[in-house]
Amino acid sequence: MRRNRLTGVLGTVALVAALAACSTDDSIDDTGAEGGESAAAEGGAEEAESDGSEFFSQADMDEQDEQRSATFEGDEATPWLQYIDGPMTDTSEFATDQPMKTCFANASISNPWRQTGWITMNQQLEQLQEEGVISEMETRDAEDNDDTQIADIDYFISEGNCDVFIISPNSTAAITPAVERACETGKPVIVFDRGVQTDCATTFIHPIGGYAWGIDTAEFLVDNLEEGDKVVALRILPGVDVLETRWGAAEQIFEENGIEAVDYFTGADPAEIKKILTDELTQGEVQGVWMDAGDGAVAAIEAFEDQGMDYPVMTGEDEMSFLRKWEETGLTGLAPVYSNFQWRTPLLAVQKIAAGEEIPTEWVLPQTPITEEERGDYLEANDGMPDGHYAKFGGEDLPGYPDVWQERIIP
Structure with missing residues (x-):
């Protein structure tokens, strides 16, 4: 069928971004919204x-x-590092030859999409620790609760020994003030997965939307x-x-x-x-x-x-x-995607910050559906993975592949 094409002027990308999807895999706990949204449906269907x-x-x-047809900067073989050309943030003031302590305020790992990403993130962490880029990643899990995440961020701020903050917001508006408080410390702040209603972060990482x-x-x-x-x-x-x-x-x-x-x-x-x-x-x-x-x-x-x-x-x-x-x-x-490999990108952003490199102010990652022609390749590449695994997880070159994803080893 012939379709009417979308038309319109180029608009400003909204800072409000989120994501959602779940699994019917009974071996994985919980079925919340993919990004860990705290909202719950009431009354069934x-x-x-x-x-x-x-x-x-x-x-x-x-x-x-x-943006669906935009040219992405960087190597197609590492889509978690690609981005759409745009404003860049100068991070030279944060350059260091010492390992950085990373403090991660996570919305949750309450569903298979987030669990897959969390596994990938920890394997990326292992690699960067071995390279001396990151000393440790102290993580606090908000378990899908805004108040808990606000307290988590404030704890990191008061603790005073974070070299960089990573925040995956539980919700947009509620977490914004806490993100702004983290920015006020003068330390780099990386927001990913969903956005907040402020542009104070060093970078905001997300697929197209x-x-x-x-x-x-x-x-x-x-x-x-x-x-x-x-x-x-x-x-x-x-x-x-x-x-x-x-x-x-x-x-x-x-x-x-x-x-x-x-x-x-x-x-x-x-x-x-x-x-x-x-x-x-x-x-x-x-x-x-x-x-x-x-x-x-x-x-x-x-x-x-x-x-x-x-x-x-x-x-x-x-x-x-x-x-x-x-x-x-x-x-x-x-099979549309909300690129799960984005869980690698915040830690790779830390690596670039430690080197004093410019990074995208809004780091827009590729988001490409899997077609019927590609399905067999992704099935073969992910053979042995559990049903709750996501094909575009992007961790094939990381330590522990494929065992930690197959065995669903959650740190």
Whole structure:
């Protein structure tokens, strides 16, 4: 189907960034939003009512659309070091030949996406410790709680012996003042994974963003469906910025191209996902399934199998459970990503800061979906990894590969 292309002026990239996805792998604890969002869905599955208008910016959507085809600086073989050309931060004042103590305030490791990244980050740490770049990384886990993370950041500030701060915010607005207090120490501050409402950090590291996810997935569905076809959109929960922008972009594209889309909040519950799709299938045909995160993708496919219906055109995520089910069924699919390899980048930023090198003020990393043509390569490369593992984790050259990821060794 021919789609209407997005148009618009280049906008300012929003500092508010987040991410979300989960796993249906029962061997991994918890199924919170991928970035560790503390918000929780209530009341199980329900037809979505939030319009997400407070999160939507056409200028930001247009910019992320442009960034999808941008030229990234750096070596494609090390995407965790690539970035889109833009303002750079001078870090020469922090240059040192002594190992730096890193203090990391982490939102959580409460789901498989964050666990995969946390493993990768610790293997990168091991390498940089051996090279004498980092002396230690003192980490405090907020367990998805804003108040805990604020206290964690204030603890690091009062402790007074951090050479550099790394912060993966639990939420955007609530953590902003604490990040500003860290900046006031005069030490370098690295924010990654989600953003905050201040530009005081030395660098803000993130993949392109939620709009890019929404554009990639909706355009794929439009290209493989016909005008008037029905898509069921499965959304984890309302009020999370990156989830709202994923859906905001997708909804606009569906409307522009005559796709009938109905969206539901699922609470990331596989049973509720099955119930939603079973109910929809008893009312008529469903040609497509769109997800704002990969959690429950296998359950969604199984709903069609249980009803003896043809597989839908579907978008999931680069979690291994979806890639394997996609391969097994032969359905028409796409695996969007919110690049898990970003967990390496903050520590590599510390290495550059210690060397006094310039680093991107906003470090925008590549975010490229896995297509059917690439799926087999990623399945082969990740053979032996658990279902909750993410294909684009980017740790193949790090110490402990592949054992620590296969055995899910969580530090």
